[in-house]
Amino acid sequence: MSTDQVQAEDKKSPAVEMATMEKQNSIEVGEVSEISEQDIVAAEGEYTEEQYKQLRRKIDRYLLPLMWLCYGIQQTDKTALGTQATFGLREDTGLHGQQYSWLTTVFYLVYMIFEFPSNIVLQRYKMGKILSCYMICWGVVVLCIGFAQNFTHLVVLRALQGLFECCISPGFILVVGSWYKTREHASRSLVFQSANAGFGIISSLALYGIGKRGAKNPDSEPWRWMSYFLGTMTILVGVACLFLLGTPSEVKWLSPEEKRMANARIVGNNTGHDRTGVKKWQWKQVRECLIDPCFWFAGINAFLSSLPNGGLTTFAHIINTSFGFTNLQVILLDIPRSAFSVLYFVAVGLITSRKTGLRLFFMIGSTIPPFVGFLGMAFIPNNPSMKWTKWGMYFMTVPYVISLFLAWSLIPSNTAGRTKRTFTSSFTFVGYCVGNMAGSQIFKAKDAPYYIPGVIGCAVCFGLEFAVLVCWRIVLVLRNRRLDKAIANDGLTEEERTLRAKKMGEEDKTDFENPYFRYTL
Structure with a gap:
């Protein structure tokens, strides 16, 4: 399209505005999904910055607490097995050998199998x-x-749990992408992901109370009551989600006009709105994924970060008791670790929302402390006088989740095209599942209770992840430089390039197909 054609389109803007006003007046509840791409692009300039801010505050008020609670419950449900193991689950159910490890492996195996269909x-x-x-x-x-x-x-129950939990994390990533601007993706994602630690404080206190009561009456099998408590809470929150959770075109707590505004607010992401590309699966976008190095970086990074995660979630409580702490003390010691994790999440979220180009730097930096921490856990002597030092090494592993969670936030920011985004998300979570499965299996029963070979394996993963993240950032920097060079002499104004980029986003073009797409670092 030439500059003259762009100017001709601009001359049509009064007619477009008139059509937009007529369309706006005819919107009924449930019709927001049928709004045309042209209308969404035109609607962006119809609202003031203050109106957008008011809408964002409303979105935050409804979505963020709900997603925080859902994600926290999911993480607690998934990882409670480690706590239950120290309160008699293995003994009461007759587990032996690698059977305990297989309870985690089968969870992520089924999680992985149903990841793609669920997406x-x-x-x-x-x-x-x-x-x-x-x-x-x-x-x-x-x-x-x-x-x-x-x-x-x-x-069997852990397999079913993997089936039903497989779409929560990728689903939340798509929800964030459908509501928030690119610059807001990291901070909003980290809000609900901070529940990984924040809700962990609440659950630790609850499980401590159940465990302490069980210690007075060993025949009560406290690990069972932990499941009753967590399962009931999950069901209640799931019922609440039926009425509150969704994308802009789905929820009941926005008026038709607010739904239109919500879609117009994110048009600058150049990735379309929440109903773009939902009716057709585009195999050409899948093929594009396979030749995109960033697609592979996302999956490999998820694997390398998740392998230690699989080991920690399954064996951390057992390893900590090997330092010389009791099972109740281990639950309480998780609270300061979780509190620091929340503070770290908040700090990273605030900084990345105010300054651009820092996400991958934080991801790279967050692999270094856990690398050191795992080596310390492996090589510091195991004796009572060193238990606090070894726990300090365990504490140093806190930042590792940032490398995984910020990578998830890059999917809606850097992947345009609905099918490409869905496929990238699925592949990333396949890496996440395979890593967690492998992590639970490298901790062998014969290495109990210290599991030194498994701990060393986790340290190696963080060293490799550091290298992958550096390569990932280099690729994105080179792509943005290539974009700068291409647009330097294209004869278009910044406004014309921005308009074209938005239209291509609404047409479900991928980041490769959109020559004006800029990648987030």
Whole structure:
């Protein structure tokens, strides 16, 4: 398209504005998904900055507390097995050898198998309702774990739990992308992901109370009551999500006009709105993923970060008791670790929302302390006088999740095209699942209770992840430099380039197909 054609389009703007006003007046509840791409682009300039700020505050008020609670419950449900293991789960169900490790492996194996189909379901149907139903189902499964009597019961229930939890994290990433501007992706993602630690404080206190009561009456099998508590809470929150969670076109707490404004607010992301590309799966975008180095970086990074995560979530409580702490002390010692994690999340979220180009720097830097911490846990002598030093090494592993969570936030920021974004998200979570499965298996029963080979393996992963993240940032920097060179002599104004980029985003073009797409660092 030439500059003259762009000017001709600008002359049509009064007619477009008139059509937009007529369209706006005819909008009814439930019709927001049918708003045209042209209308969404034209609508962006119809609202004031103050109106957008008021809408953002409303979105934050409804979505962020709900997503924080959902994500926190999911993480607690998923990792409570480690706490339950120190309160008699292994003994009461007759687990032996690697059977305990397989409870984590089968969870992530089923998680991985159903990851891709679940993401297609999220793309095709109402995301909020699908996520809510999945959450209620996994709550029922967690509740049933409290009734398990043997390995067969546990392995079947953990498989079902993996099936129903597989779409929560990728679903939330797509939700963030459908509501927030690119610059807001990291901070909003980190808000709900901080529940990984923040809700952990609440759950640790609750599980401590259950465990302490059980210590007075060992026959009460406190690990079962932990499942009853967590399962019931999950079901209740899932029911609440049925009424509150969703994308702009789905939720009931926005007026039709606010839904239109919500879609117009993110048009500058150049990735389309929440209904862009939902009706058609585009295989050409899948093929584009396979030749995009960043697609592979995302998956490899997820694997390398998740392998230590799989080991920690399954064996951290057991390893900490090997330092010389009791099972109740280990629960309490998780609280300062979780508190620091929340503060770190908040700091990173605030900084990345105010200054651009820092996400990958934080991701790279966050691999260094856990690398040192795991080596310390492996090589510092195991004796009572060193237990606090070894716990300090364990404390140093806190930042590692930033490398994974910020990478998730890069998916909606740097991946345009609905199918490409969905496929990238699915592949990333396949890496996440495979890493967690491998992490639970490198901690061998014969190495108990210190698991030194597994701990060293985790340190090696962080060293490799550091190298992957450096390469990832170099690729994105080179792409942006290539963009700067291309637009330097294209004869277009900044406004013309911005308009073209927005239109291509609404047409479901990928970041490769959109010559004006700039990558977030």
